[in-house]
Amino acid sequence: MKFEITPNVHWVGKIDWELRKFHGEEYSTHRGTSYNAYLVRDEKIALIDTVWKPFAREFVENLSKEIDLNKIDYIIANHAEMDHSGALPELMRHIPDKPVYCTANGVKSLKGHYHQNWNFQVVKTGDKLSLGKKELVFVEAMMLHWPDSMMSYLTGDAILFSNDAFGQHIASEHMFNDLVVQSELFEEATKYYANILTPFSPLVTKKINEVVALNLPLSAICPSHGVIWRDNPLQIAQKYLQWAADYQENQITIIYDTMWDGTRMLAEHIAKGIKQADDRVTVKLYNISRSDINDVVTEVFKSKAILLGSPTINKGILNAMAALIDMIAGLRFKNKKSAAFGCYGWSGESVKILTDRLAGAGFEVISDGLKSLWQPGGEELAQAFAFGKEFAGKV
Numbered sequence: 570m571k572f573e574i575t576p577n578v579h580w581v582g583k584i585d586w587e588l589r590k591f592h593g594e595e596y597s598t599h600r601g602t603s604y605n606a607y608l609v610r611d612e613k614i615a616l617i618d619t620v621w622k623p624f625a626r627e628f629v630e631n632l633s634k635e636i637d638l639n640k641i642d643y644i645i646a647n648h649a650e651m652d653h654s655g656a657l658p659e660l661m662r663h664i665p666d667k668p669v670y671c672t673a674n675g676v677k678s679l680k681g682h683y684h685q686n687w688n689f690q691v692v693k694t695g696d697k698l699s700l701g702k703k704e705l706v707f708v709e710a711m712m713l714h715w716p717d718s719m720m721s722y723l724t725g726d727a728i729l730f731s732n733d734a735f736g737q738h739i740a741s742e743h744m745f746n747d748l749v750v751q752s753e754l755f756e757e758a759t760k761y762y763a764n765i766l767t768p769f770s771p772l773v774t775k776k777i778n779e780v781v782a783l784n785l786p787l788s789a790i791c792p793s794h795g796v797i798w799r800d801n802p803l804q805i806a807q808k809y810l811q812w813a814a815d816y817q818e819n820q821i822t823i824i825y826d827t828m829w830d831g832t833r834m835l836a837e838h839i840a841k842g843i844k845q846a847d848d849r850v851t852v853k854l855y856n857i858s859r860s861d862i863n864d865v866v867t868e869v870f871k872s873k874a875i876l877l878g879s880p881t882i883n884k885g886i887l888n889a890m891a892a893l894i895d896m897i898a899g900l901r902f903k904n905k906k907s908a909a910f911g912c913y914g915w916s917g918e919s920v921k922i923l924t925d926r927l928a929g930a931g932f933e934v935i936s937d938g939l940k941s942l943w944q945p946g947g948e949e950l951a952q953a954f955a956f957g958k959e960f961a962g963k964v
């Protein structure tokens with residue numbers, strides 16, 4: 570399968586309708602994904618990125634129907650992560666001497682992954698590769714999201730091949746942003762930013778401003794996952810600038826786990842208290858052990874405050890909550906308030922553990938938290954209601 574972006578630029582990647590977990594088991598992909606590779610024809614011919622290894626043979630077979638592989642002059646590896654470089658070994662088996670353009674860190678990563686001494690050509694920001702009438706201009710994008718990441722800009726067609734940046738995990742027969750359901754597109758783009766790019770937000774701002782300052786014409790942004798931004802392509806860059814600025818909506822998210830429903834009852838009464846204090850705020854509740862962790866992380870990203878609840882077990886917290894707090898600590902959210910709650914029967918450490926971990930993860934803890942002994946009754950539920958009300962007043 571291929572499709573045209575401009576008469577001399579074609580998508581030659583793979584749409585992966587089946588994928589439900591990405592990065593091993595770390596990232597849920599409810600809508601599948603695509604691995605986008607692009608073939609650019611001018612007097613010289615360049616291939617930008619490849620696909621994940623399971624599709625390597627299919628990719629090379631399809632590519633060879635599209636073009637005699639020996640006619641490819643340049644291979645551009647914008648990013649060495651295996652979802653984009655995974656078909657390189659298969660491709661290079663056919664054309665072993667062709668130059669592979671990547672950053673210095675790209676050479677390290679590609680050698681580290683595949684242990685091959687391909688004909689690497691190291692590029693840095695501002696370097697140009699003439700294709701004849703048009704040029705590829707390279708822009709390093711270190712830590713967006715790997716040390717080796719870079720983007721390539723095609724003059725004339727005015728296309729930015731942005732690799733992971735601006736991507737979304739979506740499989741679609743309509744690979745352009747103006748053809749897909751907008752709510753789905755932005756839901757996936759937000760989830761992608763929240764779960765992958767949040768830790769690098771200061772770099773996102775810097776890099777986008779750097780690229781925008783170049784004042785280059787832009788007809789499309791072609792990311793390495795999901796749909797191509799051809800309708801108002803800068804809209805996604807503007808969204809990224811918003812998301813990178815410690816984004817929050819008027820939302821409080823309550824995330825809990827529960828053994829015998831006590832902590833769930835606290836969560837629900839806290840929510841009622843919040844609503845009474847502020848009926849305009851969006852309040853969402855998630856039982857983390859019954860929810861998709863990446864979807865919950867996306868809700869954390871959108872929140873101005875979160876509450877985490879777990880009962881105490883073995884002087885600790887329940888394991889789904891432990892996984893969540895590990896994940897959000899790594900994502901280094903900023904400008905979010907928080908507090909903890911939970912039931913206990915014997916020792917009751919959970920609230921302190923959650924409070925300490927929230928503080929350690931960069932959340933502003935605005936309350937000592939709510940501990941409730943045994944199963945909450947009327948009095949304890951009234952306390953939870955008051956706790957929610959007080960919390961909303963401080964947010």
Ligand code: FEO
Nearest residue numbers: 648650652733793
């Ligand atoms: Fe889509 Fe960083 O790989």
